[in-house]
Amino acid sequence: MRATTIHGPGDIRLSEVPDPTLLEPTDAIVRVTSSCICGSDLWPYRGENPITEGATIGHECIGVVEEVGSEVRDLRVGDFVVVPFDHCDGTCAHCLAGVHSACVNLGMTTSGQGEYARVVHADGSLVRVNGVGDGGVPDPALVPSLMALSDVMPTGWHAAVAAGVKAGDTVVVVGDGAVGLCGVLAASTMGAEKVVVMSRHEPRQRIARDFGATHVVAERGKEGAAAIKEITGGIGADAVLECVGTGQAVGTAFAVARPGSTVGFVGVPHGVELPVGRMFSKNVGLAGGMAPVRRYLPDLLDLVLAGTIDPGRVFDLTLPLDEVAEGYRAMDERRAIKVLLQP
Amino acid sequence: MRATTIHGPGDIRLSEVPDPTLLEPTDAIVRVTSSCICGSDLWPYRGENPITEGATIGHECIGVVEEVGSEVRDLRVGDFVVVPFDHCDGTCAHCLAGVHSACVNLGMTTSGQGEYARVVHADGSLVRVNGVGDGGVPDPALVPSLMALSDVMPTGWHAAVAAGVKAGDTVVVVGDGAVGLCGVLAASTMGAEKVVVMSRHEPRQRIARDFGATHVVAERGKEGAAAIKEITGGIGADAVLECVGTGQAVGTAFAVARPGSTVGFVGVPHGVELPVGRMFSKNVGLAGGMAPVRRYLPDLLDLVLAGTIDPGRVFDLTLPLDEVAEGYRAMDERRAIKVLLQP
Structure with a gap:
């Protein structure tokens, strides 16, 4: 698949990398329909965090469930989902206490700025957007606000x-x-x-x-x-x-x-x-600290679908995934608040 | 009056110093009937805090109101009181929010290990122990627990x-x-x-x-x-x-x-x-952070008077004020948990 990779400070590329695959029976693979660049992606981009050369980058995405492991119960192929950047099992003591970001099985989206992303503990992590499914995509006007629910x-x-x-x-x-x-x-x-x-x-x-x-x-x-x-x-x-x-x-x-x-x-x-x-x-x-996204996601999704909040307004630049490097430059130079990427 | 003074690391003396006097019409002077040594007194004693040579020391005491300023309304000479180590007006925004230790008119007891102590904003600070007054002193068995209400x-x-x-x-x-x-x-x-x-x-x-x-x-x-x-x-x-x-x-x-x-x-x-x-x-x-003593004092006093809590058990050594230097030594060497002083 095509995915964004980082090769050094300021060096962002769209590369061909292996498709993610199901590694555990509780995993799911999501086909990314939108992703975005996070302010925290600028830390490695600016050389202020260590970089693994050639690693994929991007932890915010939404999309369609493409494949599920044998133990995934609550999601079906074709479901449209918001992917919390921090994956969680939903069943450990920390998740039950609302601190999903400290889940004992914590995972992270690692190829969000790409075509596919692996999500661990899919049942605990993913939130389906009802009324949109079977491979469908939501109303384009809703996309930015749904995208904003992944992290920001x-x-x-x-x-x-x-x-x-x-x-x-x-x-x-x-x-x-x-x-x-x-x-x-x-x-x-x-x-x-x-x-x-x-x-x-x-x-x-x-x-x-x-x-x-x-x-x-x-x-x-x-x-x-x-x-x-x-x-x-x-x-x-x-x-x-x-x-x-x-x-x-x-x-x-x-x-x-x-x-x-x-x-x-x-x-x-x-x-x-x-x-x-x-x-x-x-x-x-x-x-x-690190946000327990899954804790808030159902309620925030309701607020978005009801039109009460429209957090998608933080996206002031939309680019095709091909131009991801320009997206990083625009955010780094503060020409853009937040960049939405469309694969 | 006689009061404890510090002259350098490890150098605690009982000295003759001027009596405290009313400086503001909201002040009160308390005749100290019991005081004690605080763990935080050991910081200057060990030379880990700056020392003003000859300064009085001691911020925990209980006693009898000896004199009140012209604007003190709620207290009378002879009232037996617990003196919070941090004095407060009880009327500023921070006191009203329960953060009396950030009172805009914050004061501190500075001669608690002495015979008399000046208390600023007496109405806001002092809590009368009812049923004990007119120069009386409480049941000796109650003294340690009342003393513990000043700070610890x-x-x-x-x-x-x-x-x-x-x-x-x-x-x-x-x-x-x-x-x-x-x-x-x-x-x-x-x-x-x-x-x-x-x-x-x-x-x-x-x-x-x-x-x-x-x-x-x-x-x-x-x-x-x-x-x-x-x-x-x-x-x-x-x-x-x-x-x-x-x-x-x-x-x-x-x-x-x-x-x-x-x-x-x-x-x-x-x-x-x-x-x-x-x-x-x-x-x-x-x-x-620094405890808003006055916030908790009325409720804690009720718990002490009802016999529900007996915090005075932390005092495992009682000395006459004359032997205050030995009290510091005993706490410094961990021979005593907390030392009660009787002037």
Whole structure:
């Protein structure tokens, strides 16, 4: 099959690789109908994560079940499914506790930006989109929002859950990438009264406002914290969503959190040193981590199908899979928020 | 008055210092009837915190209101009170949110190991022990448990609240000092089914068992984590109370916490680097910090007066204030768990 591979920093190619096959009777193979590029794919692309030369890349996709193992019970060939980037068995103690991202049989999509993807523990992982099946594909208008359910929307949602967002809260979202924007959507959907997004990019600000942001703070660092202090009457935010993962973003998150609140973090930490002294003296907690996508997926799918949320708006560039390298460049140079790929 | 002063590492004296006086109309002066030595007093004693030569020391005390400022409304001279180590106005946004330890008018007891202590925002801070007043002193049998309400018991309680302890939980307490033992008492009072204390000291193990510990793990580091993994069926603890504040203790706390759980931390962090990568991949949160003593004090006082909890058992040595230096030595050398001082 054709699949995206990485060969070094900045070196993304569309290559011919072996088709994935069923390795366990609980596996499924999904024919990818849409995939996308994640902000976290930029870490290896920028040489900030180790790279295995020639490895396939891409962990977000949706598509049609092509083949199932002998022990798969709940899915049939032809089902249209959302593929959580983190696969899980749905039956271990951690899954039962809602922490599917710590499943004892955790798997990951590894060829999402390709034509086919292997999914382990298909019954525990995949969520069928009802009303679309037998090899059919959903209404094209729905595709971006379904695609967003593979990772970015559940991840933004997890930030809000981890931060304990409640109706009436003042919530600050650090990061205006696709995850941050989904964090804004999550906070406003949960009933936050004020949602402040930290963003200096006009197109992202516009989506944030459409997603429910009531305030935009363009300043960073101390000036940004001062602006938020003013918005919160000197008290600080009731909940903070950290959706970047850099040391600076984490520092800002703790600087604007009110005492007793929680920073919900979903940006993969890179070079982060947590401010333990401030956390202690101000009683500001930290929660979150890798999103348990499967936990939130059924409810988020309902919200998408009902038209309540449209997270697909984070995709502002669609490219054929052939042009995946241009997709990486566009995201790396911040010309695109998030790139949808059509095989 | 006579009060304990610190002059350098290991150099504790009982000195003659000026009496504290009312500086603000919301202040009160308390005549100290009992005080004690805190584990955190050992940081400067061991030279690990900066020392102001000749400064008074001691932040835990109970006693009788001796004098009140003109704006104090709820307290009268002669009232017997518990003095939270952290003073608060009770009216600011942080106090109203239950985070009294981040009060905008935060104060601290600074001469608790002396004959008198000044308390700022007396109405917001002090809690009267009803049925004891007009210069009276409580039943001597009650004194240790009332004394424990100034800091150590609310601090252990805060660890359990921050860690989200619920009925039926398996809770691990890292630290067998007085705070850790109070954490055990808190967890069992909240209905935890299993309470595991990490302790290698027989007298402390005994108190922990009396406080409700169901398991004692004497091993440390990897062996300790392995022992807890076995107790928890390989899953990890539902809640972990970190009651020490060293890097090793914090590392153990995160090693034994199950995915999705929270480490409640109340040990003042010294040389702690938080394992942000593990926290992210396992979704283990951190919450807590300096205890909002005033928040918990009324309820804990009721539990003490009803005989439901007896946190005073953590005091295993009582000395006259004259012998305060010996008290520090005894705690430093771990000959005593916690020392009660009688002026």
